Amino acid sequence: TSCRMTDGWPQCVHDQPSCQDVQCPQDSTCHMVSGWPQCVQTRLTPRRPSCHDVRCPKATRCRLTAGWPQCVRALRRVRAVPALSCSDVTCEPGATCQVLQGWPRCVPKVASCDGVRCPPGSTCRMDGATPRCVPIKLTCQDLTCPPGSTCQMDGATPRCFPKAPSCQDLTCPPGSTCQMDGATPRCVPIKLTCQDLTCSPGSTCQMEKSTPRCDLTCPPGSTCQMDGATPRCVPKAPTCQDLTCPPGSTCQMDGATPRCVPIKLTCQDLTCPPGSTCQMEKMTPRCV
Template identity: 40%
Template sequence: SCQTSRCAEGTQCKMVQGWPRCVPKPSCLNSRCGEGTQCKMVQGLPRCVPVASCINSRCAEGTQCKMVEGLPRCVPKPSCETSRCGEGTQCKMVQGQPRCVPKPSCINSRCAEGTQCRMVEGLPRCVPKPSCLHSRCAEGTQCKMVEGLPRCVPKPSCQTSRCAEGTQCKMVEGLPRCVPKTSCINSRCAEGTQCRMGIQCQAGASCEMVQGWPRCVQPKVATRGPSCQDLQCPPGTLCKVLKEQPRCVHLKPTCEGIQCQAGASCEMVQGWPRCV
């Protein structure tokens, strides 16, 4: 019987035709199974059983089925939540796997003229360059580009300008400039005329010498005729319109302002004041 028989490793005792024989142990080595099945030892005998797979496996949300040591297991889905990327890179899902890829930037971006690259929601975009074209500023201010951005700044003026002695502030091409004060020192007047300071004309009029006297003359396009409003007369004279032209005429002499010696009084004699 097999009770007293000893067999080599990998074999076992079987009764064959009434005699104990050492025969190879049953195994999956020489077993052939159909597609979708594999050989497994069941109760010491090789059996073809269905291959374990993720086909019919159901996993909870956030997990997926993976074969682990030949068995389907539900494992967490790969994501960027636990991924760490180096400086200048960021995690992106590529074909279902987290990958560290270069961050998008404006470094290699080219924009058309009049536009510039800006990061918008994490992506480089070509946007119009900021300018003063569409900027509106409050009264007394104007738009200027400051460090590449439009800013409303106070308009330049002579109010805050300080000029050296002998000069005065004038607006030149929209900017305050210290220029020499006007004077009669270097002025050359025509024969029979002299330079006088302080002649100021109304807006739109210019000063001209008429009969030896400065007169404010309106431009030729003016529709109204000349009047005494355009003429400044020296002391002791009065403007009158003579032959449609304003003229400075001497005032009639009077006793006003005449001081006579004690015992005498001022009287008009032949149109002239006399102390009698």
């Protein structure tokens, strides 16, 4: 017999007999029949075999089956003495020992993520009572984007997208400030007010089309211009409005100076007599 765990209890069970455990009489040999050793005559004899001719191993006894002696198990239950602690009990794989009501018992192990090795990019999580390896959910904290890009979640996946420009990325020159034009940062002039303008004595500041100006009156032939933050009267540049040209000429600006130049005639300005037509001859219309 040998000891085996049955329902969490150790029990002594009989080993399966074999022909090595049977001594057959002369003129017979052992054969396994239906999982049991039997002595079979090797030659015909007038006497049929009986249990007197068979020596059965321990824990078995001889019975005649179909006229032949056969060793069968003598069922005898051995009551096992329960162990006092789990150190006296060896549980089968997948079970562990626990002391229940003062006695050690083999119970199924509760599955956990302890000892589970998941492949890279995954982690162990309990699915009900079963540990499973599931993909690790990444976030923007796990991703480093190159300069000029920022991380945003695309569904459940962090991705690097080009960073939208902002006023933080733009340096404006003095006298201007950054403002967003839609999604584009732009430098725009700072809108001045009368608080930013210092007028000379005898003049006051007034807003003219969102621009602060000092009410300085300039003499004829001059106009007011801002010299930094100070209004000054400067000579007014002549224009064609200040020049009267003689007949047959017109005013044109020659650089910054208005000048009277002859009017260039065309055939549209000339009426020819009947029987003649107008033709241009060296920039001059003539009737021919």
